[in-house]
Amino acid sequence: SIYRRRGELDRAAAMLRELEPLLERMMPPGHIAFAGLALDRALLAKARGDETAARSEADRAIAIVEASGQQTGNLSSFLRGRAEIEVEVGGADRAAADAERALRLDLESVEPGTLSSNLGLDYLALGRALQALGKSRAAHAAFASAVEHFEPSLGPDHSLAREARRLAA
Numbered sequence: 001s002i003y004r005r006r007g008e009l010d011r012a013a014a015m016l017r018e019l020e021p022l023l024e025r026m027m028p029p030g031h032i033a034f035a036g037l038a039l040d041r042a043l044l045a046k047a048r049g050d051e052t053a054a055r056s057e058a059d060r061a062i063a064i065v066e067a068s069g070q071q072t073g074n075l076s077s078f079l080r081g082r083a084e085i086e087v088e089v090g091g092a093d094r095a096a097a098d099a100e101r102a103l104r105l106d107l108e109s110v111e112p113g114t115l116s117s118n119l120g121l122d123y124l125a126l127g128r129a130l131q132a133l134g135k136s137r138a139a140h141a142a143f144a145s146a147v148e149h150f151e152p153s154l155g156p157d158h159s160l161a162r163e164a165r166r167l168a169a
Contacts, residue, residue: 004044012044032074035064039081051089058082073109076102076122083125092132099126117160120149124164131167143168 003012020037027033042057058081065078079102086095103122110116127142146164154161 001040001043004040004047007047009044009047012040012047016040016044030064030068032065032068035061035068035074035078038064039078042085043081046085046088054085054089055091058085076105076118079105080121080125083129087128087132092129095129096126096133099129115149115152117150117153120146120153120160120164123149124160124167127164127167140168 001012003009003015016037023031023033023037038057038061042054042061045051045053045057061078062075062082065075068074079098083095083098083102086092086098099122103119103126106116106118106122110119123142123146127139127146130136130139130142143164147161147168150158150161150164156162
């Protein structure tokens, strides 16, 4: 993912090709680690402009997590990842559904009133999807909620808190 973020897409692809046989030797089939591999492939495909492959790999990641029995604490992260991809490839409705599902899962796993960076990430993903749908008022509320969660959990100067504040403004 570091190579992908730096724009070194061929090097990122090579690392994923190197990782897969290692995971196959170390992990049982269906392990959640394979979902992470699929999501990284989806993000790489998105970076390369291959929307079909990005969606397919993101869907595969979710299917692996859902079938793994390791959903608790993991599924919301993968839903946010797929939402990120969908917003950028024109699937804002699907992105909003994934972000809302992630938010519900995370809210069910914490005590009411708990402030957490995971909830902030859920609200940020939801805000981006709503913004892409042209629902600016609802997007603003989601971004403001992200700020409420990021500032105490990550600090007001964290890049995510700053981004959420900018988007909420």
